Amino acid sequence: MAFTLSVFLENKITRFEEVTASLRSERINIRSLSLTGMPHGWGILNLLVDQPERAYKLLSDKGNSVSMEEVIAVAMEDEAGGLDEMLLKIAKAGIHVENAYTRLIAEKNIAVLLLVVQDFIEAKKRLEANHVVVLDDKIVYGK
Amino acid sequence: MKREYWQEELEVLHRNELKKLQVERLQATLGHAGRSPFYNKVFQQKNIKADNIKDVEQIWDLPFTTKQDLRENFPYGFLTMPKKEIVRLHSSSGTTGNPTVVFHNRHDLDSWANLVARSLFIAGVRDTDVFQNICGYGLFTGGLGFQYGIEKLGALSIPAGAGNSLRQIKLMRDYGTTAAHAIPSYLGRLYEVFEAEGLDPKKDTQLRIFVIGAEPHTDEQRRRIEEMYGVKAYNSFGLTEMNGPGVAFECEYQDGMHIWEDAYLVEIVNPDTLEPVPDGDYGELVITTLDRQAMPLIRYRTRDITRIIPDRCKCGRTHRRIDRITGRSDDMFIIKGCNVFPMQIEGILLKIPEVGSDYMITLETMNGNDEMVVEVEVKKDWFRGDIRRLESLTRSITAQIRDEVLVKPAVKLVEAGSLPKPEGKAVRVIDLRNGGIKN
Known part of the structure; x- marks a missing residue:
């Protein structure tokens, strides 16, 4: 059993880094990622992190659209x-x-x-x- | 002998005589109007009698009519005669709420066709021309409105309809089109198709006149169209509530649009105080129909901002000119010839549970093509990390907006909370277009 996170990201210069900065501040380690769909003007960032529940709460509290799968x-x-x-x-x-x-x-x-x-x-x-x-x-x- | 006017006796009528004609026609118009349920009630409440009107200035004592009035009295509240007498209706787009509908009897259609013919004539179109009408037919007034006018004038009409650029070019070349009507942004796009086909409209067509309008554009954009095609392009003004095309048109001097004052009583008012402004000052255009029987409109607020050009035109016509429309006193905008109210888009979004009610509309020119970009926020709790769900949501919103406003939007999903929140009067529309014409 493992969980990944999906984050809805607008294609803006700073958005990706904002997510990684949040995770960094809580010392959550990213083990793998993929980013898809940017040509739409938005994309989905799939993240595998070492503490998914904490990361989910953290990103959600910061106003991100995020889901855990x-x-x-x-x-x-x-x-x-x-x-x-x-x-x-x-x-x-x-x-x-x-x-x-x-x-x-x-x-x-x-x-x-x-x-x-x-x-x-x-x-x-x-x-x-x-x-x-x-x-x-x-x-x-x-x- | 070279004929200079379509109806000389009316076009150069001395202004005193023109005013007399306006008073007569205003009385007749009020007579007709009083037979409609809406105006009958208004006239009774305000004790308005057609016979009391002795001067056009007395129009200031009459109440305004608004789009809201038309909607609230939809569909037949403005009709002055039994449906048996009515032969056609035209209507604005829209599937939600009440559309704006205008009814015509035979007299109205004849009068309108004559005004369009007169308008085309002053732009230099003659019965020897081959006229291609590049715009949508159907409920939209640009199709049939121009069609009847072209026929009245006696030119050979090609009812080409909108779109399909390759076919438009083929028609132009097959039949030797000399004059055409289209929205300016489309002509920028059409030129690119000419280029892609290795054709030069200056050499490969016989085009000499374009009639443009229905969409805001600058004089530079007009000049650019003229250069691209080697034609003269004439600006025009019309709106469904005032029949459609043929309300005001440029003459050979291309310096403002003559508004046909035998058919339309013009006022320019301050949109806030609703007081008349002097000739030359900008304000909202208010029009009273003077030659319509089935559905006359009294002091109709067009919401278009313009001014009366004070001087007499060099062409000798006594009908005054209005300037290019510089804006609106409401938030309607025009894209690809279609009138769009932000409220229509808001209404659709409110019914879609996956998105929030904040939105932003950006009008921009991409690859020579005008686009309406609609940004909407995806609700946080709906997000599941599934691209297909988001794509199908995008498609669904696109289709619903297109069905409502007849223009296909580019829908862009954005993060929840990223659009500006409305504070007071929210800016919902940003217009970055250059009219679809590359500079």
Whole structure:
């Protein structure tokens, strides 16, 4: 079980930095991010942080439109073909992926694939049936 | 012999005679008006009798009529005769609230067509011209209004309708169009299509006259259009409530628009005090119809700001000229020839639960094309981090605004709390356009 945050961002020069400044002030560590959709004049910043609940409250209190979503984290080999190997298993499990991002954990030599799916519980069940280990959030957050 | 006037006896009528004609027609107009439910009530309350009017200045004793009156008495409250006599209606856009509707009997349509013909004639259009009317037909008055005027004048009309630039160019080239009517911002865009096709309108068409209007533009923009196309471009003024096109038009001197004073009684008033201002001073244009039977309007507040140009025009016509419209005394704006009230957009947003009620409208020119950008705030508690939800919200707001005002907006979602909060009189509209014409 892990959570990611999504923040609605206007495409203004300072907005991205305002978010990171808030997190910095509370010593919340960003482990991974992706930013999508800026051509609309707005975008969504997806953040994986080490303390998602705190970050959610902090950003929300500062007036941001923010949501928290559960993601599934699975481990891949950090080598060529590692992602493909994992995607084969995911496809076999019949899981439709809505969004995905990755994070490297260098000291453990693993790559984490984070999946946003429609039905979290069902997806977790199917992955485990296909012998895919769903990672504990502590590993994902890197605590 | 070269013919200089469409109706010489009326166009150069001595002003004393013109005033006499106005008094006669004002009496007749009040006679008609008194038969409508709305004016009947007003006249009774204020004890107004047509026969008592002996001078045009007495118009100052009559009450104003506003757009609000038209809406409140929608649809038939201003009608002076049975529907059997009515042959056409024109109406403003809008799907919420009551539109502004104007009814015409046969006399009204003939009179209007004649005014449009006279207007086109003073801009130099003749029965030998091929006239392409590049604007929407239907309820909008620019389509049928010009159509009947062109036919009355005797020119060959091409009812081209709006848009589809490649087809417009083909029509111009196939039939040798010499004169056309369009909104100025469209002509900037059309020129780009000419260029993209490797064509030069100066060489590849026979265009010589453009009639422009329905949208604010500067004299520089007019000159630019004239250079691009190698034509003379004439400014015009009209509004649905006063029939549509043909209220005021530029003559060959292109120095202000002659307002047809045999058909329209003109006043310029201070929009705050509603007192008349002297000729030459800017104020709100107030018009009384003098030749309309089915739905006369008395002292109608157009909300357009202009002035009477005091001197006599070199063309010899005695009908006074109004200057370019410099603004509005309300918050209506015109984009792509469509009249838009910010309230219409506010009304739509209020019904969409996902967005707040604050909004900002920016009018700007992008790639030679006028755009209406509408910024709206996404409510915090609705946000779920799903791009598709936001995109579908954008599409839905776009469609609803377009259905209401007939112009497709560029809807931009912004963060909750980022738009300025209204304090007193909120600025909701910022106009950064240059009329769609590159300088």
